[in-house]
Amino acid sequence: MQLTLRDFFMRLPxxxxxxxxxxTACWRWVECQPELTQIGPTTLARLCQEMALPPKKADHLQHQLFSTAIGEQVTTNLTHxxxxxxVDAGYPQPLRETFAPPVALYFLGDVRLVHAPQLAVVGSRKPSPYALxxxxxxLPNVVQKRICLVSGxxxxxxxxxxQAALAYRGRTIAVIGTGLDQCYPATNRSLMRELCQSQLVFSEYPWGTHGARHHFPERNRIxxxxxxxxxxxxxxxxSGSLITANIALQENRNVLAIPGAVNNPNSVGTNELILAGAKPILKPEHIIEEVLVDNLP
Structure with missing residues (x-):
C-alpha cells in the first residue's frame, strides 16, 4: 500500500x-526528501530507522499507519x-515555519482567511472594565483595515x-482545543456556529475529541x-496569555501589549512584557503599522 504525503499526514496524528x-520529526524528515511523493512500507521502515525512533513508536507506526481503522477515522473526519x-499548498506558510507546526489542521468555514494579515489577540478570561x-x-479600526483577528x-x-470582528464586518479565525464538533466553553456554542458559517475555525484535534488540559497550551502555539x-x-x-506571548517571541513574531495600572493585578503580565521589550499599544495605528508592514509583499 502506498500513501500520498497528504494521506500520510492525515493518518499520522x-x-x-x-x-x-x-x-514534527516525521515532517522534518519528509522535508529533507524532496523527491518523495509517497509513503509505503519500505519508505516507512527507512523513516523509522533514520529517525532512530524508539522500538515501541516504530511498532505503532508500522502496524497502524496503513490499517483500515485509521483509514476509517480519516474518512469520518473528512465527512464532517x-x-x-x-504538504498542501493552502497550508498557512507562517505556521509551517514554526518550531512544531500541526501536520494536519481540521477546519470549518472560509479557509481563504488564512491569507489575510493576521493579528493574534489574547488576554484575561475575566477582563476588567479597562480592558473592555x-x-x-x-480593535474597530484594526478590523476595518482588513486585518484578521486570531484568538482561541x-x-x-x-x-x-x-465579536469585534463580526460587529465591524471583519475577519476572524478561532483556534480551539477540542474537535470541531465540541465547544468549550459551552456558552460560546452559538458564537462558534456563526464563526463556522461565516469565518473560520481551526483545530488540530479530530472529530469527537473532548478538551483536555494539555490541548490548550498546544492550541496557543497555533x-x-x-x-x-x-x-x-x-x-x-x-497567565495563559503570557504562554502565547512567549511562544510568539520564540517564533520571532512581534509582541504587542496594552499597558495598565501598576496596581492592577491583571496588568502585571502586560506591563512586564513591555518592560521586556514588547511594543506598548496606545492607539490603533500602533497595531496597524506593525501588522501591515510585516505583510508587505
Missing part, C-alpha cells in the same frame, strides 16, 4: 502512541470537516475579539504561529 514530537495538511474599554478603542474562543478577551503579531490585552502574572 491519529496513531495511538504518536505525539507532537514524533509528528475540511483538512489542511502541512481598550478593546473598544483599538475562550471566555473574556478571546470572545470579545471574535494562534501565535498564524499571526505576524500577538496583542496581549490584559494578563495576570503566569
Amino acid at each position: 491519529l496513531i495511538s502512541g504518536i505525539g507532537l514530537k514524533t509528528t 470537516t475540511g483538512c489542511l495538511t502541512i 474599554a481598550a478593546m473598544r478603542l483599538l 474562543l475562550a471566555q473574556g478577551v478571546d470572545t470579545l475579539a471574535h 494562534i501565535a504561529g498564524l499571526a505576524s503579531s500577538t496583542l496581549v490585552v490584559e494578563a495576570a502574572h503566569h
Whole structure:
C-alpha cells in the first residue's frame, strides 16, 4: 500500500502512541526528501530507522499507519470537516515555519482567511472594565483595515475579539482545543456556529475529541504561529496569555501589549512584557503599522 504525503499526514496524528514530537520529526524528515511523493512500507521502515525512533513508536507506526481503522477515522473526519495538511499548498506558510507546526489542521468555514494579515489577540478570561474599554478603542479600526483577528474562543478577551470582528464586518479565525464538533466553553456554542458559517475555525484535534488540559497550551502555539503579531490585552502574572506571548517571541513574531495600572493585578503580565521589550499599544495605528508592514509583499 502506498500513501500520498497528504494521506500520510492525515493518518499520522491519529496513531495511538504518536505525539507532537514524533509528528514534527516525521515532517522534518519528509522535508529533507524532496523527491518523495509517497509513503509505503519500505519508505516507512527507512523513516523509522533514520529517525532512530524508539522500538515501541516504530511498532505503532508500522502496524497502524496503513490499517483500515485509521483509514476509517480519516474518512469520518473528512465527512464532517475540511483538512489542511502541512504538504498542501493552502497550508498557512507562517505556521509551517514554526518550531512544531500541526501536520494536519481540521477546519470549518472560509479557509481563504488564512491569507489575510493576521493579528493574534489574547488576554484575561475575566477582563476588567479597562480592558473592555481598550478593546473598544483599538480593535474597530484594526478590523476595518482588513486585518484578521486570531484568538482561541475562550471566555473574556478571546470572545470579545471574535465579536469585534463580526460587529465591524471583519475577519476572524478561532483556534480551539477540542474537535470541531465540541465547544468549550459551552456558552460560546452559538458564537462558534456563526464563526463556522461565516469565518473560520481551526483545530488540530479530530472529530469527537473532548478538551483536555494539555490541548490548550498546544492550541496557543497555533494562534501565535498564524499571526505576524500577538496583542496581549490584559494578563495576570503566569497567565495563559503570557504562554502565547512567549511562544510568539520564540517564533520571532512581534509582541504587542496594552499597558495598565501598576496596581492592577491583571496588568502585571502586560506591563512586564513591555518592560521586556514588547511594543506598548496606545492607539490603533500602533497595531496597524506593525501588522501591515510585516505583510508587505
